Amino acid sequence: MSNSLKETGTSPAVAVRGPVAEAARRVRTPLILVVLAAALAVAVVAGLALGSVRVPPGQVVDILTGRAEASPLRTIVLDVRLPRVLLGAVVGAGLAVVGAVLQALVRNQLADPFLLGVSSGASTGAVAAIVFGLGTGLATTVLVPVASFAGALGSLVLVYTLARKGGVLTTSRLILAGVAVAYILSALTSLMLVTSARAEHLRDVLYWTLGGLGAARWDILLVPAAALAVGVALLITLARPLDLLLVGEEGATVLGLDTARFRAAVFVLTSLLTGLLVAYSGAIGFVGLMVPHAARMFVGAVHRRLLPVCALMGAVFLVLADLAARTVAAPQDIPVGVLTALTGGPFFLWLLHRGPASEGNRD
Amino acid sequence: MLRTEELSYRTAGRTLVDAVSLQAAPGETVGLVGPNGSGKTTLLRCIYGTLTPTGGRALLDGDDLHAIGAKRRARRLATVPQETPAGFELTVREIVAMGRAPHKSFWAADTAEDDRIVDAALSRVGAGELATRRFAGLSGGERQRVLVARALVQEPALLVLDEPTNHLDIRYQLEILGLVRSLGTTNLLALHDLNLAAYYCDRLYVLEQGRAVASGPPAEVLTPELLAEVYGVHAEVAEHPATGAPTITYLPQRVSGDVPYLGKYDAVPTGEPHPSGM
Numbered sequence: 001m002s003n004s005l006k007e008t009g010t011s012p013a014v015a016v017r018g019p020v021a022e023a024a025r026r027v028r029t030p031l032i033l034v035v036l037a038a039a040l041a042v043a044v045v046a047g048l049a050l051g052s053v054r055v056p057p058g059q060v061v062d063i064l065t066g067r068a069e070a071s072p073l074r075t076i077v078l079d080v081r082l083p084r085v086l087l088g089a090v091v092g093a094g095l096a097v098v099g100a101v102l103q104a105l106v107r108n109q110l111a112d113p114f115l116l117g118v119s120s121g122a123s124t125g126a127v128a129a130i131v132f133g134l135g136t137g138l139a140t141t142v143l144v145p146v147a148s149f150a151g152a153l154g155s156l157v158l159v160y161t162l163a164r165k166g167g168v169l170t171t172s173r174l175i176l177a178g179v180a181v182a183y184i185l186s187a188l189t190s191l192m193l194v195t196s197a198r199a200e201h202l203r204d205v206l207y208w209t210l211g212g213l214g215a216a217r218w219d220i221l222l223v224p225a226a227a228l229a230v231g232v233a234l235l236i237t238l239a240r241p242l243d244l245l246l247v248g249e250e251g252a253t254v255l256g257l258d259t260a261r262f263r264a265a266v267f268v269l270t271s272l273l274t275g276l277l278v279a280y281s282g283a284i285g286f287v288g289l290m291v292p293h294a295a296r297m298f299v300g301a302v303h304r305r306l307l308p309v310c311a312l313m314g315a316v317f318l319v320l321a322d323l324a325a326r327t328v329a330a331p332q333d334i335p336v337g338v339l340t341a342l343t344g345g346p347f348f349l350w351l352l353h354r355g356p357a358s359e360g361n362r363d
Numbered sequence: 364m365l366r367t368e369e370l371s372y373r374t375a376g377r378t379l380v381d382a383v384s385l386q387a388a389p390g391e392t393v394g395l396v397g398p399n400g401s402g403k404t405t406l407l408r409c410i411y412g413t414l415t416p417t418g419g420r421a422l423l424d425g426d427d428l429h430a431i432g433a434k435r436r437a438r439r440l441a442t443v444p445q446e447t448p449a450g451f452e453l454t455v456r457e458i459v460a461m462g463r464a465p466h467k468s469f470w471a472a473d474t475a476e477d478d479r480i481v482d483a484a485l486s487r488v489g490a491g492e493l494a495t496r497r498f499a500g501l502s503g504g505e506r507q508r509v510l511v512a513r514a515l516v517q518e519p520a521l522l523v524l525d526e527p528t529n530h531l532d533i534r535y536q537l538e539i540l541g542l543v544r545s546l547g548t549t550n551l552l553a554l555h556d557l558n559l560a561a562y563y564c565d566r567l568y569v570l571e572q573g574r575a576v577a578s579g580p581p582a583e584v585l586t587p588e589l590l591a592e593v594y595g596v597h598a599e600v601a602e603h604p605a606t607g608a609p610t611i612t613y614l615p616q617r618v619s620g621d622v623p624y625l626g627k628y629d630a631v632p633t634g635e636p637h638p639s640g641m
Contacts, residue, residue: 107450237470243457244464248448253413255517256437256465301451304472 029305032298036312040089043319047085048077051326084216087224088322088336089315091213091281092291094228096314097307098270099288100295101235104245104303105266106160108171109293110351112344113274114285116174117155117181122271122278123209124185124192125151131196145223149275155181156271211284211337213322220280227276232311234269239303242266246301284337286344287314293351364389364424365410365521365549371418372405372573379405381573382419387521392543392550394564394581396557398594402573403553404445404525410551411442411523423521437465441514442523443507447498455501455509456494459485462516484515488542504535511542522548526555561585562608569593582609 129147162177244252299305325336372380387393408414528536554560561581569577603610
């Protein structure tokens with residue numbers, strides 16, 4: 001009797017302790033996506049309901065579904081909070097997907113658009129466009145995202161080239177190159193700001209240095225939302241070759257991937273996405289580090305499953321983080337980048353401390 | 364049919380592979396042997412495509428392996444890289460399924476047929492029960508079998524393996540080579556162990572300083588004279604009574620003044636200076 005009890009007691013425990021089986025991951029992924037979509041809906045409603053003025057969730061739903069009459073609350077929900085919540089969802093989804101893709105590209109789970117200097121490059125590009133640009137109207141709306149993309153691509157290529165020596169990409173070189181490039185770029189940004197004659201630049205540019213969603217308005221949502229939709233869709237179609245990158249450059253080549261061309265395509269796509277998001281939200285760090293890591297625990301490293309899960313998880317994460325940023329020190333509006341750094345920094349240190357498991361290229 | 368025509372690879376002023384012409388007929392297992400630095404790995408990399416030959420060509424059934432591009436090449440030629448990084452917690456099945464990539468467009472999902480091919484390859488190498496394990500958690504022998512399964516999933520005509528028995532226990536060395544031979548593919552193997560090469564290969568090519576200096580069935584190639592010339596060692600070669608394959612026994616280096624058993628061969632290494640100056 002005691003024997004049979006012991007047996008039934010241990011076998012499920014053994015099954016749970018092992019890695020999640022690949023077949024189980026396949027079955028579980030749709031379920032996880034549904035749960036995350038529901039979580040996103042809840043996060044959005046919470047983001048719309050909470051703040052300096054509380055709106056009951058039921059009323060939020062009424063307003064969203066068009067059943068509420070015009071009122072100050074309706075204006076707060078639809079015109080003040082909704083663009084901000086949506087921008088948070090778009091930026092969070094995009095940064096998480098870019099993070100997962102960059103981690104495959106450099107085969108290192110410590111990669112993140114912020115840590116690799118990509119976000120800094122985008123910020124520098126955007127600030128340069130504001131300071132030296134024609135200053136108003138269409139010129140700014142076109143110039144800023146383009147300059148932001150160019151800055152992101154330039155810094156990504158620079159960091160990758162610096163980190164890669166003799167065909168080997170080590171964690172330490174990657175992090176050092178990313179940090180050094182990010183520092184140089186943020187110094188450049190500061191230099192452009194303090195030498196700029198116009199005081200209002202300082203206010204505009206604070207967003208890029210701290211990373212915040214406070215600039216969100218309906219009229220700026222279109223570009224990042226379109227960038228997210230196109231960028232993520234394209235990256236998901238590249239899921240299979242992204243998987244091949246995980247077994248190294250030689251491994252990918254012998255499995256039929258033209259690695260040089262594919263890497264160039266991924267550089268452009270991730271820079272485009274990062275540039276177009278950072279142009280509106282500033283450099284929000286560590287979302288692209290933490291979210292892919294958590295997503296892999298649920299669905300594994302295969303990108304067909306990983307990228308959609310990252311997108312939804314990143315959206316939920318940043319909507320909730322921004323909600324916290326708006327409310328924890330109310331009426332102060334903390335830039336959400338400060339909060340993500342406060343949570344992501346220690347997480348990064350923990351990953352680093354875990355040691356060889358993170359040393360993607362040396363095993 | 365694999366054929367290299369005067370294949371050469373030069374880099375930084377050095378010739379690592381020097382006009383090597385070799386052939387492997389369909390279904391044949393051909394071994395590439397030679398001392399360290401003789402150019403085996405470079406030659407194989409020129410064939411499986413991670414290096415571009417600087418001279419000559421490698422042809423598979425008449426098609427230039429370099430000109431056809433990585434994806435088409437990977438449908439016809441599979442290899443097991445010497446090192447496969449095992450990060451990101453990939454499962455064995457996920458690693459093996461990567462072998463379907465050259466047959467699929469970027470965005471196409473795996474079909475039931477792909478799953479069947481992956482399962483068949485896993486059981487073919489006796490790794491069916493490993494399917495859900497983490498690749499990183501496997502032993503060296505298990506990893507090697509899994510990577511052979513991935514190569515099989517590519518459904519190649521030609522299998523190119525560089526030291527597939529490296530770092531493996533002897534039992535796994537025999538297992539892997541027996542498996543490779545049983546696949547029915549054309550196999551080109553670089554091997555360190557001459558006795559294994561003699562037993563498992565139909566023909567051998569001997570490389571020395573980038574040149575193919577001898578070729579033919581193991582019994583014709585692996586002579587004491589050649590071993591002295593190319594490897595600079597004394598050895599006896601005999602047909603093994605059980606396997607029928609030539610079997611090499613290495614004899615300890617002669618210490619001057621003490622030559623109890625080397626009379627038969629000791630004229631060879633001393634008679635002619637070795638080209639490498641050894």
